[in-house]
Amino acid sequence: FFGSQWDVSDVRAARAEEQHAKEMARELSHRMKNMFAVISGIVNVTGRARGIQREAAEINSRIQALGRAYETTLDDASSGSIDIGQAIRAVLMPYDRDETRLSVKGNGIRMPFTVISIVGLILHELAANATKHGAWTADAGQVTVEWGPSADGKSLEINWTENGGPMVDAAAIQP
Numbered sequence: 001f002f003g004s005q006w007d008v009s010d011v012r013a014a015r016a017e018e019q020h021a022k023e024m025a026r027e028l029s030h031r032m033k034n035m036f037a038v039i040s041g042i043v044n045v046t047g048r049a050r051g052i053q054r055e056a057a058e059i060n061s062r063i064q065a066l067g068r069a070y071e072t073t074l075d076d077a078s079s080g081s082i083d084i085g086q087a088i089r090a091v092l093m094p095y096d097r098d099e100t101r102l103s104v105k106g107n108g109i110r111m112p113f114t115v116i117s118i119v120g121l122i123l124h125e126l127a128a129n130a131t132k133h134g135a136w137t138a139d140a141g142q143v144t145v146e147w148g149p150s151a152d153g154k155s156l157e158i159n160w161t162e163n164g165g166p167m168v169d170a171a172a173i174q175p
Contacts, residue, residue, distance in 0.1 A: 032067070033067065036063055036064070036066070036067035039063055040060050040063050040064065043056050043059050043060050043063065044056055044060065047059075061124070061128065062121065062124055065091050065120055065121070065123070065124035065127075066117065066120045066121065066124075068090040068091055068094070068120075081110040081111060081112055081113065082110060082111060082112075082113050082116065083108055083109075083110055084106070084109055084110070084111045084115070084119065084147060084156060085104070085106045085107075085108065085109070085147070087116050087119060087120060088104060088106065088119070088123060088145060088147060088158075089104055091119075091120050091123045091124055091127070092104065092123055092127055092143075092145065095127040095130070095131060095136065095143075101135075101136060101141060101142055101143065102142075102143050102144075102145070103142065103143070103144040103145070104144075104145050104146075105144065105145070105146045105147075106145075106146060106147035106148055107147075107148055109147065109148055109149055109156065111156055115156065119156070119158070122158075123145070123158075123160075126160050127143075130143055130162055130165070133166075134162045134165045134166075135162035135163060135164055135165035136165070137165060137166060138164055138165050138166060140164040141162065141163070141164040141165045142162070142163045142164050143160065143161070143162050143163075144159075144160075144161045144163070145158065145159070145160055145161075146158070146159045146161075147159070
């Protein structure tokens, strides 16, 4: 006869901790969605009451972009970092109306959860500009977004390239 014993209390504790973190991430996701919905509602009501629906819609598009960026990353956030590609795709996909005018290329780089707000807002502004003035104003316009670590490996580098849009008036560009 042979017998052995293992103390599995550490394994059980780790599993319980992981389960708790997942539950907290789901709860945080739910609360964040509610928060974005409430903020969006306040902006809509205020915009209608003051007769500035266009401005309210513009603000709401930014709020929704942030909401999309956070939504895809909250489950992942319990680890302290996120796959930045998920957030980039979530923010930009609604702008690709026929799903052929946006190309996203990047690796599985993980970034601290805190970068999501700034990345989400910057990409939303670039996409809004491409829609109003850039590549997405033309039927053949294309946007390519590439990301990865910077050369020193300490930060994120995002490259935004537009092709097929209207001609740029070089004289109108100020140095």
